Amino acid sequence: MTKGKLLLLFIGAGLLTYPLLPLSSDYVLHVMTLAMVYMILAMGLNIVPGFCGLLDLGYVGFYGIGAYTAGLLTIHYGLPFWVIVPLAALNGALWGVLLGAPTLRLTGDYFAIVTFGFSELVVLFLTNEIWLTRGPLGLPGIQPITLNLSWLNKAWYFEFYEKTPNFYIAALMVALVYFIMCRMEDSRLGRAWYAIREDPLAAASCGVNILNYKVIAFAISAGIGAVGGCFYARWSMFLSPDMFKFWESFLVLCMVVLGGLGNIKGALLGAVILVCLGEILRESLTAIGLPAETRFIAYGLIMVLIMRFKPSGFFPAVASSGRSNPLLIDLQKRLAAGAAAKEKSRDSAA
Amino acid sequence: MTPLLKIDGVSKRFGGLMALADISFDVHEKEIxxxxxxxxxxxxxxxxxxxxxxxxxxxxxxxxxxxxxxxxNGFKPEKMTELGIARTFQNIRLFTSLTVLDNIRIARHCRTKANFLRSVLRTPFQKSEEKSIVEDSMRWLEFVGLASQALSDASSLSYGNQRRLEIARALATEPKLLLLDEPAAGMNPKETRILVDLIHAILDAGICVMLIEHDMKLVMSICERLVVLDHGTLIAEGGPRDIRENPRVIEAYLGRGAAGNA
Known part of the structure; x- marks a missing residue:
């Protein structure tokens, strides 16, 4: 194991034990959990612009759909969180397919405009369909995440109002999404997406059905977005339509671009940086007498700076799909052995 | 015997431009x-x-x-690939930011079928399929002589190797008919010689080859039959010798006066 990996492991372990420390502050925990929500979103969004090369400006729409699905199912039917997560993911994916199937024939800018319109539609729907969503009044009183283990022991029924358990559930979900993303990236599916991003015509002539794979990408991305929304709903316990405004999409897109399009770890890092930056700016800008909203100007400035100095993000997506896969490691060894044998025979010939 | 591919009176119009006018020819099995x-x-x-x-x-x-x-007619490219028609492009279209191996692995797409669930769960089926994808890919890379560079980036290959990688990618889809669009363009004589050997090897593997090429020496030496197009119409068809002496072909290439003098 290299030094870098060891350091990373150490930092990870440190962060994960932070909530258990006696000095841990609720505010820091809240920011960390929020960062993890955005990690889920950034990983999900990464599929569409990162793997497939399509600009998606309406990601927050699926986030909103997932959040309201979770909120409404909790309030009206009292379903447990663990049942709602897959349902919200399915609902998100369903809307992903409904939006994607007709519009993914569009390319580039036109597709971006359609997705932008979609996210605005979702906000309008949430604002105006008062019978369902209570509109601008918002959706208060959502139960927190519960864990019902009373079938094991009568006393094991937990309601997670505290910050700490929510932090761990968020960490669990980030780990799960990360795992799924890594496996998808190093598979037939991930390679098909990479092919579409690199050269659609060549991908088609390799037998990749471009439209199908774009729709699949869009649906999975939407499903992950909805999972993020689902956790957010049960964690914040209150939803309102203006939480899902366009700029959230833009923020998540910034995270993906900042980390490096198409790189899963990059999306994680981007989420951490921008969430922390948002918090810092909120404090510091109000301290010097500017309204907190001016932080959006700072985001814009950051984007400009990234484009100028790190056009491919912190982790440029290298063609590393599955470099750590045992199959490839084995192949690498065989190739090295072959090269060595060749060298030897050349030496003996000389 | 029915020909492998039969082009029967094909026309293609782009607005007012007649790009192809009533073209008919056959491609037989086991021929270039x-x-x-x-x-x-x-x-x-x-x-x-x-x-x-x-x-x-x-x-x-x-x-x-x-x-x-x-x-x-009118089938999608991916459908054509599935049926057994593979092609390369005039200006090389590789997946340049991926590795050589990944380029070939993508071409195995149409002959494999692991889906989302299988990929995430890494079922035994998916694992063995991935293994066979790597093995088949390596076989094709060995076939074109690029196996030792399997894990380097496609963009790091030399021009001639990129051409060969593109051919390997087309071959990895297991075609019956391979369409090569100017495979020797920009190659030096040595690379061209390797290419000729490769094309013969492809033919020996039972794959029929159709070739667009400007290098007349190459075309005349490896093709048994030639089809000559000019302004979207078919002006001649036959063996290399006939084509070389055909006045209409000389006229198309060199102009009217040249045909008279020859």
């Missing part, structure tokens, strides 16, 4: 067919019609991979 003609004659257009990029305005393209003939 050369497609030549001056620039803008419609050679790549007919390739694109066969490969599914364009839909012919009229006429039929009939493909007979096994016992059954299929009319394939």
């Amino acid at each position: 067919l050369g497609l030549i003609g001056p620039n803008g004659a419609g050679k790549t257009t007919i390739f694109n019609c066969i490969a599914g990029v364009y839909k012919p305005t009229s006429g039929d393209i009939v493909f007979t991979p096994g016992d059954t003939s299929i009319r394939i």
Whole structure:
């Protein structure tokens, strides 16, 4: 194991034990959990612009759909969180397919405009369909995440109002999404997406059905977005339509671009940086007498700076799909052995 | 015997421009067919019609991979690939930011079928399929002589190797018919020689080759039959010797006066 990996492991372990420390502050925990929500979103969004090369400006729409699905199912039917997560993911994916199937024939800018319109539609729907969503009044009183283990022991029924358990559930979900993303990236599916991003015509002539794979990408991305929304709903316990405004999409897109399009770890890092930056700016800008909203100007400035100095993000997506896969490691060894044998025979010939 | 591919009265019109006018010819099994003609004659257009990029305005393209003939006009490119028609491009179109191996692995897409769930769960089926994808890919890389560079980036290959990688990628889809669009363009004599050997090896593997090429020496030496296009019409068809002496072909390449003098 290299030094870098060891350091990373150490930092990870440190962060994960932070909530258990006696000095841990609720505010820091809240920011960390929020960062993890955005990690889920950034990983999900990464599929569409990162793997497939399509600009998606309406990601927050699926986030909103997932959040309201979770909120409404909790309030009206009292379903447990663990049942709602897959349902919200399915609902998100369903809307992903409904939006994607007709519009993914569009390319580039036109597709971006359609997705932008979609996210605005979702906000309008949430604002105006008062019978369902209570509109601008918002959706208060959502139960927190519960864990019902009373079938094991009568006393094991937990309601997670505290910050700490929510932090761990968020960490669990980030780990799960990360795992799924890594496996998808190093598979037939991930390679098909990479092919579409690199050269659609060549991908088609390799037998990749471009439209199908774009729709699949869009649906999975939407499903992950909805999972993020689902956790957010049960964690914040209150939803309102203006939480899902366009700029959230833009923020998540910034995270993906900042980390490096198409790189899963990059999306994680981007989420951490921008969430922390948002918090810092909120404090510091109000301290010097500017309204907190001016932080959006700072985001814009950051984007400009990234484009100028790190056009491919912190982790440029290298063609590393599955470099750590045992199959490839084995192949690498065989190739090295072959090269060595060749060298030897050349030496003996000389 | 039915020909592998039958082009029957194919026309393609782009607005007012007649790119192909009533072209008919056959491609037989186990042959190398050369497609030549001056620039803008419609050679790549007919390739694109066969490969599914364009839909012919009229006429039929009939493909007979096994016992059954299929009319394939207007099929999508991925469908053509699945049926057994693979192609390379005039200007190389590799997945440049991926590795050499990944380029080939993507080409195995149409012959494999692991889906989302199987990929995430890494079922035994998916694992063994991934293994066979790597093995098949390596076999094709060995076939074109690029196996030792399997894990380097596709963009780091030399020009001639990139051409060969593109051919390997097309071969990895297990085609019956391989369309090569100017494979020798920009190659030095040594690379061209390697290419000729490669094309013969492809033929020996039971794959029929159709070739667009401007290097006349190459075309005349490896093709048993040639089809000559000019301004979207077929002006000659036959063996290399006949074509070389055909006055209409000389006229198309060199102009009217040249044909008279010859």
